[in-house]
Amino acid sequence: MEKKYSIMTLILLWSGLVIISSMYVTIPLATVFTETFHVTANQAAWIGSAFSLCYAIGCLLYGPFSDKYGRKIFLVCSISALTIVSFAIGFVDHFSALVTLRALEGLIAAAFAPISFVYAAEMFPPEKRLTAVGFISSGLLMASVVGQVFSGAVNHAYGWHAIFTILGVVYLVSSLLIIFFLPKDDLPRAKGSVFAQFKQTKLLFRNGQLMLIYLITFTLLLSLVGMYSVLGNYLTSPEWGLSAQQLLGVRAFGIIGMLLSPFAGRIAGKLGNGLILRGSLLLSFAGLAGLGFSHSLPLLVVATVLFVAGIALITPISITLINQLAGPAKGSAISFNAFILFLGASTGPSAALYLMNHVSYQSAFLWLSLVMCAGFMISLFIRTSPSQTEVRSSVKQVS
Numbered sequence: 001m002e003k004k005y006s007i008m009t010l011i012l013l014w015s016g017l018v019i020i021s022s023m024y025v026t027i028p029l030a031t032v033f034t035e036t037f038h039v040t041a042n043q044a045a046w047i048g049s050a051f052s053l054c055y056a057i058g059c060l061l062y063g064p065f066s067d068k069y070g071r072k073i074f075l076v077c078s079i080s081a082l083t084i085v086s087f088a089i090g091f092v093d094h095f096s097a098l099v100t101l102r103a104l105e106g107l108i109a110a111a112f113a114p115i116s117f118v119y120a121a122e123m124f125p126p127e128k129r130l131t132a133v134g135f136i137s138s139g140l141l142m143a144s145v146v147g148q149v150f151s152g153a154v155n156h157a158y159g160w161h162a163i164f165t166i167l168g169v170v171y172l173v174s175s176l177l178i179i180f181f182l183p184k185d186d187l188p189r190a191k192g193s194v195f196a197q198f199k200q201t202k203l204l205f206r207n208g209q210l211m212l213i214y215l216i217t218f219t220l221l222l223s224l225v226g227m228y229s230v231l232g233n234y235l236t237s238p239e240w241g242l243s244a245q246q247l248l249g250v251r252a253f254g255i256i257g258m259l260l261s262p263f264a265g266r267i268a269g270k271l272g273n274g275l276i277l278r279g280s281l282l283l284s285f286a287g288l289a290g291l292g293f294s295h296s297l298p299l300l301v302v303a304t305v306l307f308v309a310g311i312a313l314i315t316p317i318s319i320t321l322i323n324q325l326a327g328p329a330k331g332s333a334i335s336f337n338a339f340i341l342f343l344g345a346s347t348g349p350s351a352a353l354y355l356m357n358h359v360s361y362q363s364a365f366l367w368l369s370l371v372m373c374a375g376f377m378i379s380l381f382i383r384t385s386p387s388q389t390e391v392r393s394s395v396k397q398v399s
Contacts, residue, residue: 005124007181009132012116015079015174017139017146018167019112022082022105023051024147025163032160037095050099051106056342058110063335067328071119071185076178078111083171090165113140114338118330121323122185130265134316138261141312144228145252152248204333210325212382213318216281217337218344219375220318224311225348226355226368227288231304234361240297253301257308264316274384277317281376284310288369292362310372321384 026033026048033044066074085105092098113136120132154163204210228251235242235250242250268276287307294300319334326333355364 020143021147229352
């Protein structure tokens, strides 16, 4: 059984990594698309924005369906459909078709990440659950770097079409792994129609503890994306003058911090969810503040790793708390959490641009650190180790 859970964890980690990488593969290709399709930079940006927008919409759709019909069927259908769409993008030569297919790709990809968290929460025993969620979280976080590195390397060697053809092959293999090695979740399902499940989603807003966790979720990718946006401009400015490849190397160091995510469960088992949640928020705050006071590249890299390490530890803890509080509406609650996470990611670049236009780069890091400080203050009101009575009360609120 030990081996079985290990294989399940690796498949979920791998699948999440390669699926979410598709969100980031177009970032290094902005110039390629403007030259290939003879469009403006703003128009080319829609290749990525179409994916992101539809991904957000999809996050709100799949939770109630999975609550009603199960998790594995959506994991299989999601990555199988991505196989077809990715192969299709590999043969596209028209800009409008590319944008349309990227939008469809985002809508489909949205099914995997939130549902994989719920699947892990339901199929893994309690002592392995948080570790599995941590591994999945690390895969999703690493996708932000892996997707860009993969895209840049393949485009340089074979052209941009090959990126999506290779992804199609990867998704095909991944779908077979899910079909044959992930057990079906034969668990009691929510009663009533799917429409009733969508109506139940609004009841989540009555759970004050869930709302506090969602507020913290919003700060995570807002600060992460905002930090990397400011860092990119800062290190390529005349003050530092780093090349694009050197900048990617600095960003890649963030993976070191992301590797902590799988160990969140083991650490929380010894220290408690509450201490890890609040300590990780303080660690991220310290990392961002450190960026504002660092005047050498090694110190900047260390501060970046500390910040990302905090984010990596917070993510699985927040998912675990949502699973505890959402009761039978786990799918809807985790999917809404993914939607909130995306809103934060979408707000990050705008927030970073506003800060860079009004204050120095160092001050921008300090302002972003206040976002994490706000998250820490919110965490003080979260009951991270509820009693059985409180858990049952939370379940009743969403059932």
